[in-house]
């Protein structure tokens with residue numbers, strides 16, 4: 001089996017690295033293509049991947065083609081791929097808001113997997129939701145799942161609406177966590193801590209809270225109540241968040257990403 005990754009940015013390179021460390025593939029079974037000169041130079045330094053500049057040199061060789069370019073590059077890329085692809089090839093696209101129908105229309109292929117990963121894939125802690133078109137067989141789906149699992153966990157969803165929804169939760173979600181971390185860091189600095197101490201205070205608090213959450217069946221809300229003593233400091237903080245509608249604002253933000261994914265699906269038709 002040969003896998004071609006197109007787009008060697010944050011996510012494409014992360015997947016290439018993840019797949020190369022999995023038992024599924026050897027390094028020489030992974031090809032990677034990027035159209036940026038600087039990226040290609042960078043790729044040539046990473047000697048374990050076969051790096052390509054021209055689609056015609058690698059697309060025909062691939063069994064699975066992993067698309068990791070920005071959504072607005074999809075039309076141009078697929079247009080150039082259309083004459084090089086073969087019906088048995090499988091496309092895995094991680095582009096936000098590019099639908100299976102659009103990919104079918106632009107490439108002429110039928111075996112399409114639409115997936116939504118997230119950035120923690122870079123450290124093997126990613127979450128990828130995915131859905132397949134009808135033409136992808138069970139065996140092919142399991143192969144794809146093993147590739148996606150090479151960067152963390154994967155979840156098969158029942159239809160594309162849940163890919164857009166998971167974009168709003170897990171795909172964009174790391175940025176919401178960083179937003180919260182940034183606010184807490186700014187508060188720590190204002191209280192007089194140094195940058196390095198602020199960083200430790202914030203990061204260990206997040207790591208510890210997530211660890212507690214993961215090691216029990218308690219909900220986030222139950223854990224919140226465990227931290228908060230009656231009339232105490234945490235209650236004061238949580239009341240302030242409630243008074244300022246922070247809960248509703250975070251939900252609104254997640255919906256903004258979900259809706260933007262749907263909108264991009266229409267724009268990229």
Ligand SMILES: NC(=O)C1=CN([C@@H]2O[C@H](COP(=O)(O)OP(=O)(O)OC[C@H]3O[C@@H](n4cnc5c(N)ncnc54)[C@H](O)[C@@H]3O)[C@@H](O)[C@H]2O)C=CC1
Nearest residue numbers: 007008009010011034035036068069070071073095096117
């Ligand atoms: N960054 C993130 O957290 C997530 C990104 N995604 C999706 O992943 C995709 C890639 O995002 P990033 O890796 O962040 O972008 P990036 O900008 O880091 O990487 C994109 C790469 O594609 C290359 N490229 C552009 N057009 C090309 C073409 N026609 N042929 C070959 N290479 C081409 C660029 O030179 C660049 O190296 C996007 O579609 C995004 O929606 C999905 C989930 C999370």
Ligand SMILES: O=C(O)[C@@H]1CCC=N1
Nearest residue numbers: 096118167171172173
């Ligand atoms: O911001 C974006 O559009 C991409 C999709 C999810 C995370 N990054």
